[in-house]
Amino acid sequence: MSLLYKRVALIGLGLIASSIAHAIRRSEQVGEVVGYARSEATRETAREIGFCDQIAETLVDAVSGADLVILCVPIGAMGQLAAEIAPHLAQGATLSDVGSTKRAVIEAVRPHLSEHVHFIPAHPLAGTEQSGPRAGFAELFDNRWCLLTPLPGTDEAAKDKLVAFWRALGSNVDEMDPDHHDLVLAVTSHAPHLIAYTMVGVADDLGRVTDSEVVQYSAAGFRDFTRIAASDPTMWRDVFLSNKDATLEILGRFTEELFALQRAIRTGDGDHLHDYFTRTRAIRRGIIEAGQDTDAPDFGRGHG
Amino acid sequence: MSLLYKRVALIGLGLIASSIAHAIRRSEQVGEVVGYARSEATRETAREIGFCDQIAETLVDAVSGADLVILCVPIGAMGQLAAEIAPHLAQGATLSDVGSTKRAVIEAVRPHLSEHVHFIPAHPLAGTEQSGPRAGFAELFDNRWCLLTPLPGTDEAAKDKLVAFWRALGSNVDEMDPDHHDLVLAVTSHAPHLIAYTMVGVADDLGRVTDSEVVQYSAAGFRDFTRIAASDPTMWRDVFLSNKDATLEILGRFTEELFALQRAIRTGDGDHLHDYFTRTRAIRRGIIEAGQDTDAPDFGRGHG
Numbered sequence: 001m002s003l004l005y006k007r008v009a010l011i012g013l014g015l016i017a018s019s020i021a022h023a024i025r026r027s028e029q030v031g032e033v034v035g036y037a038r039s040e041a042t043r044e045t046a047r048e049i050g051f052c053d054q055i056a057e058t059l060v061d062a063v064s065g066a067d068l069v070i071l072c073v074p075i076g077a078m079g080q081l082a083a084e085i086a087p088h089l090a091q092g093a094t095l096s097d098v099g100s101t102k103r104a105v106i107e108a109v110r111p112h113l114s115e116h117v118h119f120i121p122a123h124p125l126a127g128t129e130q131s132g133p134r135a136g137f138a139e140l141f142d143n144r145w146c147l148l149t150p151l152p153g154t155d156e157a158a159k160d161k162l163v164a165f166w167r168a169l170g171s172n173v174d175e176m177d178p179d180h181h182d183l184v185l186a187v188t189s190h191a192p193h194l195i196a197y198t199m200v201g202v203a204d205d206l207g208r209v210t211d212s213e214v215v216q217y218s219a220a221g222f223r224d225f226t227r228i229a230a231s232d233p234t235m236w237r238d239v240f241l242s243n244k245d246a247t248l249e250i251l252g253r254f255t256e257e258l259f260a261l262q263r264a265i266r267t268g269d270g271d272h273l274h275d276y277f278t279r280t281r282a283i284r285r286g287i288i289e290a291g292q293d294t295d296a297p298d299f300g301r302g303h304g
Numbered sequence: 305m306s307l308l309y310k311r312v313a314l315i316g317l318g319l320i321a322s323s324i325a326h327a328i329r330r331s332e333q334v335g336e337v338v339g340y341a342r343s344e345a346t347r348e349t350a351r352e353i354g355f356c357d358q359i360a361e362t363l364v365d366a367v368s369g370a371d372l373v374i375l376c377v378p379i380g381a382m383g384q385l386a387a388e389i390a391p392h393l394a395q396g397a398t399l400s401d402v403g404s405t406k407r408a409v410i411e412a413v414r415p416h417l418s419e420h421v422h423f424i425p426a427h428p429l430a431g432t433e434q435s436g437p438r439a440g441f442a443e444l445f446d447n448r449w450c451l452l453t454p455l456p457g458t459d460e461a462a463k464d465k466l467v468a469f470w471r472a473l474g475s476n477v478d479e480m481d482p483d484h485h486d487l488v489l490a491v492t493s494h495a496p497h498l499i500a501y502t503m504v505g506v507a508d509d510l511g512r513v514t515d516s517e518v519v520q521y522s523a524a525g526f527r528d529f530t531r532i533a534a535s536d537p538t539m540w541r542d543v544f545l546s547n548k549d550a551t552l553e554i555l556g557r558f559t560e561e562l563f564a565l566q567r568a569i570r571t572g573d574g575d576h577l578h579d580y581f582t583r584t585r586a587i588r589r590g591i592i593e594a595g596q597d598t599d600a601p602d603f604g605r606g607h608g
Contacts, residue, residue, distance in 0.1 A: 076574075125521050129588070145521055174520075184517050187507045192525040194569075195499055198562045200584040202554065203491045205561075213488050215590040216478075217429055217449055221496040223597050224528040230588035233581035240569045240577060250506065251566055255559065257509075258502045262555055265498075265544045270380075273544055277537035280504040284433070284534035286519040293527050 004165050006031040009066035011059065011081060013037040013046045014232075015128065016098045017072035018136025020169065021051040026138045027168040036062035037133075045133045060088045068165070070122075071097040071109070075238040079108030086112040094118045094158050100185060100235070102149040102178040104242030110151075118158035121149045123181065124171060125189075131232040142170035143291055149178040186246035190239055191254060194247065196228035197236075308469050310335040313370035315363065315385060317341040317350045318536075319432060320402045321376035322440025324473065325355035330442045331472040340366035341437075349437045364392045372469070374426075375401040375413070379542040383412030390416040398422040398462050404489060404539070406453040406482040408546030414455075422462035425453045427485065428475060429493075435536040446474035447595055453482040490550035494543055495558060498551065500532035501540075 008024060010017040013035050024030045035052035036059055037043050047055045056062035063069050063085045071078050078097060089095060095117050099105040102121050113119050126144040128135060146166040150159055163173045176184070203214045203222065218226065240247055264272040287293050312328060314321040317339050328334045339356035340363055341347050351359045360366035367373050367389045375382050382401060393399060399421050403409040406425050417423050430448040432439060450470040454463055467477045480488070507518045507526065522530065544551055568576040591597050 147521070184513050184521055187510060187513050188518055188521045188526040190525075191506075192503055192529050194565060195503060195562070196525070197581055197584050198565055199496055199499060199558060200587055201580055202495075202557050202561050204583065204587055206491060206554075206557065209488050209491050211587070211590065212594075214492055215587070215594045217451070217488055217492045218591050218594075218597070221494075221500070221532050222492040223591060224532060225496050226584070226588040226591055227597070228525050228528060229581070229584040231581075233578050233585065236581055237574050237577040241572055241574055244569055244572075248566060248569060250510075251562070253506050253510065254503055255562070257506050258499070258555070258559070261498060261502055262552060265548055265552060268545055268548075270541050270545055273541040274537050276505055277501055277533070277535075277540055279508065280501050280530070280533040281537065283504055283508055283515070283519065284530040286515065287522050287527060287530055290516075290519045290522075293522070293531070 003031050004029045004161060004168060005066075005068040007066045007068075008033050009056075009062045009069045010035045010052065011037075011062060011069065011071050011085070012073035012077075013042050013052075013055075013133045014072060015131050015135040016124065016126075016140075017070070018046070018049070018051050018133045019126075019138065019140035020070065020072070020098075020136075022136055022138035023141055023169040025051065029165075029168045034062050034066065042133055049133060051133075051136065059084055063088050065090055066093060068094045068096065068162075071095070071099070074235045075099045075101060075104055075108075075242045076234075077238075078105055079112070082109040082112040086114065086117075089113075089117050091116045092118070094120060094162060096120050096122045096162060098122060098124055099242075100189065100239045101243040102181045106149075106151065106178055118155050119151070120154060120159055120162050121151075121178065122162065122166070123147045123149070123185070124166070126171075127231070129227050129230040131235070139170065141166070144171055146171040146173050147181055148173065148175050149181050150175060151178075182243050183246045183249075186243055186250045190243055190247045191250040193228055193231065193236060194240065194251065195254070196225040199225050200229040307335050308333045308465060308472060309370075309372040311370045311372075312337050313360075313366045313373045314339045314356065314376055315341075315366060315373065315389070316376035316381075317346050317356075317359075317437045318376060319435050319439040320428065320430075320444075321374070322350070322353070322355050322437045323430075323442065323444035324374065324376070324402075324440075326440055326442035327445055327473040329355065333469075333472045338366050338370065346437055353437060355437075355440065363388055367392050369394060370397060372398045372400065372466075375399070375403070378539050379403045379405060379408055379412075379546045380538075381542075382409055383416070386413040386416040390418065390421075393417075393421050395420045396422070398424060398466060400424050400426045400466060402426060402428055403546075404493065404543045405547040406485045410453075410455065410482055422459050423455070424458060424463055424466050425455075425482065426466065426470070427451045427453070427489070428470070430475075431535070433531050433534040435539070443474065445470070448475055450475040450477050451485055452477060452479050453485050454479060486547050487550045487553075490547055490554045494547055494551045495554040497532055497535065497540060498544065498555065499558070500529040503529050504533040
């Protein structure tokens with residue numbers, strides 16, 4: 001079997017890049033992997049773990065000669081990065097990214113690129129609440145979705161190769177319009193994250209309930225919120241700032257619905273509550289059937 | 305070792321009662337366990353699984369001769385149940401419950417009881433998103449907290465025995481004032497549940513994003529919400545109706561905070577977002593240190 005890419009450059013060496021590197025090694029379909037991170041300490045950690053074949057000392061060294069370059073940095077850093085690497089990208093190379101919003105990444109990156117580079121934005125829907133080069137593992141993308149949001153006129157051969165790459169990493173792959181992607185993710189990820197962050201902040205802030213009470217008695221529901229709210233602050237700041245409109249729209253709908261449920265509680269309308277809670281149960285069933293979670297009980301805590 | 309109770313009666317045979325029965329059997333500190341549920345089908349299922357020594361055909365048969373009776377039914381059903389069993393409770397028996405709110409249970413149950421019964425409300429902070437007699441397992445309470453909310457003048461010996469009982473089931477045990485309990489749980493459980501229900505309902509309702517998109521792309525955050533929002537509708541309806549004031553107070557604080565974060569998104573105030581997200585991360589650390597979750601990554605999904 002011939003290799004998918006001769007040389008893949010990963011820019012940024014956090015959870016996603018290190019997982020990509022681990023999964024590439026498992027796939028045996030890439031010649032070599034070069035990594036780069038701006039922080040000396042991160043590069044040193046990556047060298048120590050050894051998930052890349054080499055860690056470059058400069059951005060230019062990292063991308064030179066790569067036929068696939070993946071930007072794995074917070075969205076706010078992507079424009080500047082694209083400007084710096086653009087002159088050094090190889091003829092016919094593919095440039096991709098892993099950003100959680102796509103319209104903003106396209107607007108930040110595209111203006112810097114010349115015609116001879118294939119820019120194909122991507123978003124692997126996978127992650128954990130941990131971050132940094134030590135957090136990565138090869139199985140992160142297994143059976144998860146990677147969404148490509150190619151622009152009109154994208155080279156079909158280059159796109160097919162990137163699809164094959166993500167499949168080799170264990171992902172399912174789908175294509176989506178960038179704006180629709182941003183709306184779907186606002187619903188399935190961005191709004192839920194903001195809500196979880198908010199609730200955890202409220203709990204921390206409430207004078208009459210001590211932090212230790214919150215922490216000890218978190219088993220029923222709150223624990224899952226804290227897991228979400230432990231995600232990387234810089235990454236998430238950039239997600240919200242770069243998907244402002246869709247996130248605010250969904251939060252608006254959320255608030256409307258929350259007020260209706262609050263009113264049902266206040267007026268004692270048990271039927272409204274029961275009907276609502278019955279409907280949401282069905283969605284859970286769909287997620288299990290789609291293979292995106294197991295039906296193991298107890299909110300993910302193992303037993304037995 | 306002498307037995308803690310000669311005969312324990314479990315009224316209601318759902319997730320919690322069946323788990324108590326399994327855990328009692330594991331503990332070997334109770335003489336016999338009698339179960340009862342109003343539904344014939346539930347009694348039949350319980351007989352088939354066999355987690356009780358016997359399943360009674362009537363409520364009166366179940367509680368007669370029991371030295372511990374535990375009400376394991378939705379909160380809205382407890383008052384009527386207490387009225388029915390009160391004349392049949394043995395002299396010196398302990399009556400307890402597992403309701404998620406405590407003030408409402410006390411108000412509904414206490415008026416029916418005579419002086420010769422020890423009424424000691426309890427709330428095991430354990431559960432899963434599943435329900436019914438098939439959902440129970442012996443380890444449900446291991447290392448979880450059970451909160452007792454004894455009333456002034458409660459018999460110390462009776463209370464000590466109930467504490468020992470919950471410890472024998474694997475729980476940590478703490479005591480709390482009923483109203484404070486209801487506030488703490490509004491923060492750590494009731495408000496998070498309502499918020500999760502709301503968000504899942506919004507996703508289901510949004511015309512421009514299909515249900516299959518929501519289901520397929522749920523891996524990053526939303527999945528945990530659906531797990532919470534799959535919990536038993538009747539139980540949760542009763543929780544909100546019976547802990548109205550505390551839940552509405554916390555939701556009020558939540559909305560206030562959410563609006564501040566929404567404004568930060570709208571105005572592009574990245575520092576506000578970053579600071580907030582950094583603070584919430586620390587709470588997660590506390591929960592792991594308190595043994596109420598592991599730091600296994602990927603939102604509870606196993607790997608490797």
